[in-house]
Amino acid sequence: MTAKNAVTRGGATGTPPAGATGPAWLVLALACACQFMVILDSSIVNVALPSVDRDLGFSPAGLAWVVNGYLLAFAGLMLLGGRAADLFGHRRTLSSGLLLFSASSLVGGLATVPAALVAARVAQGMGAALLAPATLAVINTGFAAGRERARAFGAWSAAGGVGGTAGAVAGGALTTGLSWRWVFLINVPIGAVLVAVALTTLPGSRTGRREPLDLAGAATGTAGLAALIYGVMHGTDHGWTSPAVIAPAAAGLLLLAAFVLVEARFAARPMMPLRLLRVRGVAAGNGMLLLFGGIAIAMWYFTSLFLQDVLGYGALQAGLGQTPAAVTFVVTARRAAGLLPRTGVRPLILSGCASFLAGFGWLSQADAGSAYVTGILGPTLLIAVGIGLTFPTLMAATTAGVPEADAGTIGGLAQTASQVGGSVGLAVLTTAAGTATRAAGYERVFLIAAGFALALALTSLLLPRRRDALVPEVSG
Structure with missing residues (x-):
């Protein structure tokens, strides 16, 4: 029995996927919970920023990086995270992302200086970049095409949407009732539970392939996306004709052009196969x-x-x-x-x-x-x-x-x-x-x-x- 068929049957009977011990509903719940947490952390910090500023003494420009550091790492590294899921297996990639996300949340919650919090947020974004595509891959390979997969996508999409909206409510409640630090610390116990569920529920490295990583593609693609997003982020503050915007945006576009060339002509195992x-x-x-x-x-x-x-x-x-x-x-x-x-x-x-x-x-x-x-x-x-x-x-x-x-x-x-x-x-x-x-x-x-x-x-x-x-x- 293939993993796909096992999970599909699990939707009705609770039979676990091949190589795993958890039923299909638990696989879907895991994917949805991870997606919820990733999207929640894109917005939950916003309400806590004034309290963070009062405690740690950020500069006005530095405070923005509590948000931007996460978003930049998240968006810039997601292609690489998706390829890692294909090469090293969905369980390993998702678990690694959860561990990095939870550990950096702990560092952020205990931070006493601005640099430590910003670094933790960047690391959170890196963990999210591993998590997010792995959750999507789990659904795409674990549920047969048609009604079962469509329902799984519906639940996964809803989880992300609720996470984005719940950020303001959860951030306000945690900051007001406890401390801004719990905006980060709350992820630690949740992440520990999800890691345990992932290791006992998802199939092993059956989908992983022992192939060399496309380092040139990873470098140009990741750097290009990060530079482009960095430039766009500063468009409102500095003006669209400012060198602070034009230089990184132009560099990002050039690097993305180089990425396409590498993938099309030079990469033996492309990070993003253009045939797709x-x-x-x-x-x-x-x-x-x-x-x-x-x-x-x-x-x-x-x-x-x-x-x-x-x-x-x-x-x-x-x-x-x-x-x-x-x-x-x-x-x-x-x-x-x-x-x-x-x-x-x-x-x-x-x-x-x-x-x-x-x-x-x-x-x-x-x-x-x-x-x-x-x-x-x-x-x-x-x-x-x-x-x-x-x-x-x-x-x-x-x-x-x-x-x-x-x-x-x-x-x-x-x-x-x-x-x-x-x-x-x-x-x-x-x-x-x-x-x-x-x-x-x-x-x-x-x-x-x-x-x-x-x-x-x-x-x-x-x-x-x-x-x-x-x-x-x-x-x-």
């Missing part, structure tokens, strides 16, 4: 994930800021104000997973884009005098429906038709596309918001997000029309 981009769903899906990253930033990040900056909510109130949208997203994502095998990808994405357009159009009309229910709750529920319809569908489309041996690589590429889209979208939308008065700036942000949704709808037309067109695997 010949799969229509992979190429179009990653393009759509870039756009989706900007849409998600507009929803969760800028809506939270609008609640605080324009309506005067506290950080915890703002987090609670987004909770109904988070619940709607979870419910919709699970429903979309059930519909996907019957409808195919395109109808769900187009329906989601229609929700985006209606929701962001409505939200752009909100101002300082708006009531929460009619000005914020209604449109954010519509947008949450759109995210629930599109995100698991995009992940399923992007990873379908790929050999098991490349599942980690594709998982890393898909999540890299989403993270890079979010970073670029954040920079673009922040610039748009900063060039207008407070309320008008948010109106512009939400209208641009609606434009992203329209572009996403048009790009979805590049996907195969037939429902079964995404299933066949790539040869070679």
